[in-house]
Amino acid sequence: MNLRRLTLRSILGDPFRSAAIFVLVCLLTGTSLATTLVLRGAQDSVHLALSRLGADVVVVPLGAEGRVESALLTGMPTGVWMPREIVARLEQVPGVERVSPQLYLAQLDDVRSDSGAPAPLVAFDPDSDFTVRPWLGDSETSGTLPGQAIVGSRVETSSGPDLTVLGRHLVLSARLEPTGAGLDNTVFIPFAEAEALAQTGRLPDVPADAVSAVLVKVSAGSTPEDVAVRIMQDVAGVVPIESPDLFQSFRRQLTGLMRGMLAALAVTWALAIVLVGLIFSMIVAARRREIGVLRALGATRAFVLGSLLIEAAAIGLAGGLAGLATGTLITYLLQTNIGNSVGLPFLFPSLAQLAPLVAAGLGLATFAVIVAAGVPVLRIGRLDPVAAMRD
């Protein structure tokens, strides 16, 4: 007989109440972790999209700011264009090092992402591009010729090396690394291929020589803010968005979501602590006489308190482990659906990012159950053996 066995037998000896605490902690930690993963995943993918975007300033048609942000993040077409000659004018703006246009063309019914959503079709300029091909890894020269296409990591291409886009057969020349952003679902074609598609009449809404956005890289010695001001002064009909200001609506949405979820989780945890405390009060009340017997047989007050708190911690730890494992698994399996339903890109965290979250979740679950059990346990611990044994 030892303390570990006594604790285990006590847990199994009251299966209903132990299971109630286990399930409660499991649900709570699972929900908390899943929520944290979704919010953090969305936040990380926005940061990643920003860091890998490579552009210091994005120039868009006046009035199309929100739609272009959406296009950058989720790949949705904007339906708003500006003349391509803007590119040449932007190159002349002092402080601009590189410019590269993009054209958000359409959503493809015949090419879909792994979530089943139509894949956006985006034209880019391979000669000036500095935002798409960095995601290609070693094959940076791919996708530069008419008849070629580059696809995001989640675009379904089960039919083989060829891709049929708007009825045209394209050679799938490369696949981007996962980004967690709209790029993952996108089909990229060079401008030359977009022109060929337009000539077939399959892109009726896109004007000739139009671009949706121009990505600008600022030269050393200039700041994005200065360049943005100069663009506003020198080029009419466009809006320059500095990179740090991109995705502001998504960030605000994320911040609001995080605050709301944090408040909801805090309230839920508080309620759960009260509930676990009540269940543990029932456990202690049911075992009151048993505790008195243990004291009579020679158990110290510290032993009784310790064994009850270890019991609480063990249930909390087990419930936390199960909840964290379930939360992680469900989030992993449903990551595509989560991204679609929340309307934000979602990048599942790496093991290194996940480990501290799991450790914190376990610690929180165990601590919360110990705190909840503490009050009834301390109350029974103060009684002398005779008082504890009395009904």
Next chain:
Amino acid sequence: MILLSDVSKTYELGQDRTVKAVADVTLEVRDGEFLVITGRSGSGKTTLLNLAAGLTRPTSGTVTLDGVDVWSLTDNQRAALRGRKIGFAFQFPSLLPSLTVLENVLLPTLFAPNGEDDGTTDRAMELIADVGLSEKVRAYPRQLSAGQQQRVVIARALMNRPEVLLADEPTSDLDEHTETEVMDLFRAIHRSRGITIMMVTHSSDLVHYGTRSIAMASGQVVAERDLAHA
């Protein structure tokens, strides 16, 4: 030897109401004797037993066990003293329902200074055999009759080789036949091990098992009989 000197125990019932369960009792329980305490319900006999065991603090007076004032010790020292020197058999079912018979008997070793060693399980098995329950070693209390449960309680009480065995109405829930079996077991333990037994009962029919008896009423000892030489 247990010595209670001018011991009283008063319970607060609230609203300035009190009840004196034990009133100025002086009692010496000598080594090796089998003391039977009788009395009606509410006479204070169980409280006297709890006082002798150091389970409840007297309102006044002193309780000494082998010359040590029990209430001059710290709570931990008192717990260790109980674990080392006193075995208990309670009136109510006191086996832990989640433990097997063997585990229940082994329970006191969890609190003993030396804990469990290689011979502990063998000793527990011997004690279980002594009370006639060898075939029930792996059974749970719910699978035992009331008499069998009380036998396990007695085996558990003897596990740490106590000097004193305190029994509070150990046969109150048993039928007459089982009561006789359990009382015979107490007598056998007393005779074979020379252990001091202090037993509370409301049944005067059981007095003859002891070597001495006292009768209590209104918290006081009202009669005493030496049965060893009767």
